[in-house]
Amino acid sequence: MSDSILVRITLGAYDYMHPSEKQTQVYVQIPEVGRASWLLDSSFYALLKNEPWPHVIDEAHNDYMRRGVVSDSASASARQAIVDWLLLSNGAEHDARYDAVQEAWEQDQARQHPVARKLLKENEQLRARVAELEAAQESPLAFAEQLDAKSLDNFLIALASATEHEPMNGAVDEIHKLIASYRETEPGADGITRRIAPLQVMGGAE
Known part of the structure; x- marks a missing residue:
């Protein structure tokens, strides 16, 4: 499995029994947790395609809960693992995981735009400089x-x-x-x- 957090929202024909019907697929990958997909109504594509990834996962989960979707046990377990990791954690652990998914979304957005890519690079350089300064503070000499x-x-x-x-x-x-x-x-x-x-x-x- 890749070592990066990834979410993809796509619009396509995922129901082989009804190939003319479009659905929105939300694909989620969390390292050391798993991969899972949610199939939503086609209208969700416009609503979610530019939204932050924590919100996308939350909306996909809520839609399945509202509709009472039943699927094979392996797929259901994979989705639940993602939900447990992100949405059902508590306190500082929840904040850290939420921030990790949010940051992954921001970096993904930045890679798609030239100006944002430049800002992302500058941000990484700034973080490296901050890390150097923090290390210097830890060692007075x-x-x-x-x-x-x-x-x-x-x-x-x-x-x-x-x-x-x-x-x-x-x-x-x-x-x-x-x-x-x-x-x-x-x-x-x-x-x-x-x-x-x-x-x-x-x-x-x-």
Whole structure:
């Protein structure tokens, strides 16, 4: 099974006994849950074709419940698995699953439009940047990997000076200021900024 959430709404002749009659098929695929189809009246096609996928699944399920549709056990079980996973979950689990289906729909829509594809790419780049920033926040000294040898040497000298500050709580404050001054400077900026920053923190620059 593909590893992506997928919903397709199509209009066609799905009843071999009545090939001239059109029906709306709602096909749903959820990784590690299953695949299932709902056959609805042809009028549903116009109503659902551009709707968000969580709403599409909900409407398909509700229509079957209203009509009391009876089908073979395998098909019924497949549909119920989808319904249980998305519509009958609770709390944070429900929110996470709903958001996953909604996001899959948004990405599917974006792939169909050139401008939206560009925005989707920019959105992915922004998310990657946010992830990098979050990782940097988790590791206060991650910036040190970006320093050249001289800047790193200056940082270590300034750090040693900060630890000698009295009283001790003042030393801790100075260390935090020193680290912040380096983290706020973008990697790749001129080396002068990084060399001056420790002096500014320690009060050595005018």
